[in-house]
Amino acid sequence: MAVSTIADRLAAVRAAIAAACARANRPVDSVTLIAVSKTHPPDMLLEAIACGQAHFGENRIEEAAGKIAAVQAQTNVPLTWHMIGHVQSRKARDVVAAFDVIHSLDSLKLAERYARFVDELKRPPVSVLLEVNVSGEDSKSGFDGSRWQTDQSQRESLWSDIRRIIELPGLRVWGLMTMAPIVDDPEQARPVFTALRALRDALAQDFPQADWSTLSMGMTDDYPVAIEEGATMVRIGRAIFGERASLPGDV
Ligand SMILES: *Cc1c(COP(=O)(O)O)cnc(C)c1O
Secondary structure, eight states, X not given: OOOOOHHHHHHHHHXXXXXXXXXXXXXXXXXXXXXXXXXXXXXXXXXXXXXXXXXXXXXXXXHHHHHHHHHHTTOOSOOEEEEOSOOOGGGHHHHHHHOSEXXXXXXXXXXXXXXXXXXXXXXXXEEEEEEEEOSOOTTOOSEEOSSTTTOHHHHHHHHHHHHHHHTOTTEEEEEEEOOOOOOSSGGGGHHHHHHHHHHHHHHHHHOTTSOOOEEEOOOTTTHHHHHHTTOSEEEESHHHHOOOXXXXXXX
C-alpha cells in the first residue's frame, strides 16, 4: 500500500469530523479544523494549503515566526494562524505581531501585555481564548478551573480575572480552550470536555458582554469525543502530518 499523504490524511480527518458532527446533530461547518504544524517545515503546510487547509496552529514563537513568513511568501491564500502553546511574557510582543488567534491565554498579566502590544503595534484586536485547566492535573497550564462549582474562592478569583480581561481594549475574548489529559481511551477525556462546556455556559451567563462561542478542545487521539461534547475548534497535528520528532515543550 502506498504511504498515505497529507491529502489522504486530511481527507480522513475531515470525514471523521463530519461523522462526529452527524452523531451530535451538528452542522459540519460548526467545527473549524486547525492543522497543528509545529516541528514541520513550510513545504508540508503548503501541501495542506493546496488541499484547502487555511487554519494552522503553532506552539513556539521562535519556530513559528520564520515559518509563517516563509509560508505567507509562497501563497496568496488567506491563512489564519493560531498560537496554541504557553507563551512567556517576554515573547508576548512577537506573538501579537505574528498570530491572529491566541488559544493559550493563561493569566491576567499576559492579557495585559497582549493588550499593550496590540496598541503599540497598531494592529486590530487579537482574538483570545482563555486556557482553563479543568482536570486539575498539575502538569497542565491554564487558569485553574477544576473546582469552580464547589470552591467559592477559586470561582471568585477566576471570575475576577475574567472580568478584567474582557474589559481590556485590544483583546477580543472568544471562548475557552483546554488540553485533556493523555489517556488510553478517548472516553476518559469526555468529562474534561463536558466540564469545559459547563464552565463556558456559566461564563456566558455571567458575562454576556463577551463572545463565548468558541470551545477549542480535541486533538488527534480524542477529537471525535470533543466534537460530541461541543468543540468548535479541534487542534490536530499527528493525524494530518504524521508523528513528530519530540522536542522540549512538545506534547
Ligand atoms: C501539539 C498540540 C496539539 C496537537 O496534538 P496531536 O496529538 O498531534 O493532534 C494540540 N494542541 C496543543 C496545545 C498542542 O501543543
